[in-house]
Amino acid sequence: LAATVREDWRAEDTAVVVLRFESGLLGEALYCWATRTPDLGSVGSVYGTRGSLDIISAEAGLVLHRADLAGGQQVVIADDGYDHGYNVSIADFLRAVRGERPATISGEEGLRDLAVVEACYRSWRSGQVERVEAIAAGPAAGGPHFPTRGKPA
Structure with missing residues (x-):
């Protein structure tokens, strides 16, 4: 489920995601960039x-x-401050680009992460459960082709 609440944003600013992991564990995430309040926790x-x-x-x-x-x-x-993780990630990427060492997070892992995001968008559009494995498996299995975002009108 996603929505755009703020008029000054051009993309979704609020989303609720429910995931069932292979182990059966149920996970839930709420993302909201629409609030104009100070840090609440x-x-x-x-x-x-x-x-x-x-x-x-x-x-x-x-x-x-x-x-x-x-x-x-x-x-x-x-x-270490909110931005610390970004600084560490960018430094790791730069070391990999310079050939000093392989990146800590591979491109394949990044594609798997995008498959989760794409499954969320597909589920939002279809109203159905979407399997991440099918998207991550490749175009023949339904992914990882990532169409434009947003729910059809």
């Missing part, structure tokens, strides 16, 4: 049966919450 959270993780929270870069921890939480990774 963590960028992301992961919930499990024994605890949860806050990703880039007000307290740190990664915070583990579990009942058996002193104070109920533990800082796993200190906060």
Whole structure:
């Protein structure tokens, strides 16, 4: 499910994604760039049966919450600033381009990530469950041809 809420944006600014992983695990993500408010908390959270993780929270870069921890939480990774991950990714890409070493994330992995995004768009357009494997397998199996974005009128 996606929408454009802000009039000054030319693409979707809000999306809700529900994923079922091969293991049967159910995942959900809410993306919203439409809000005009200050940071209200963590960028992301992961919930499990024994605890949860806050990703880039007000307290740190990664915070583990579990009942058996002193104070109920533990800082796993200190906060290096929101842009730190971008800087590390760009530096890694530049080292690969200069031939100093292979990129940490391969082009194939990037294509698999795009297949997930394309499956989300296809599901939004069709209203049906879309299988990432079929898109990632190649054009003969329905992917990774990535048509223009957006829901048909």
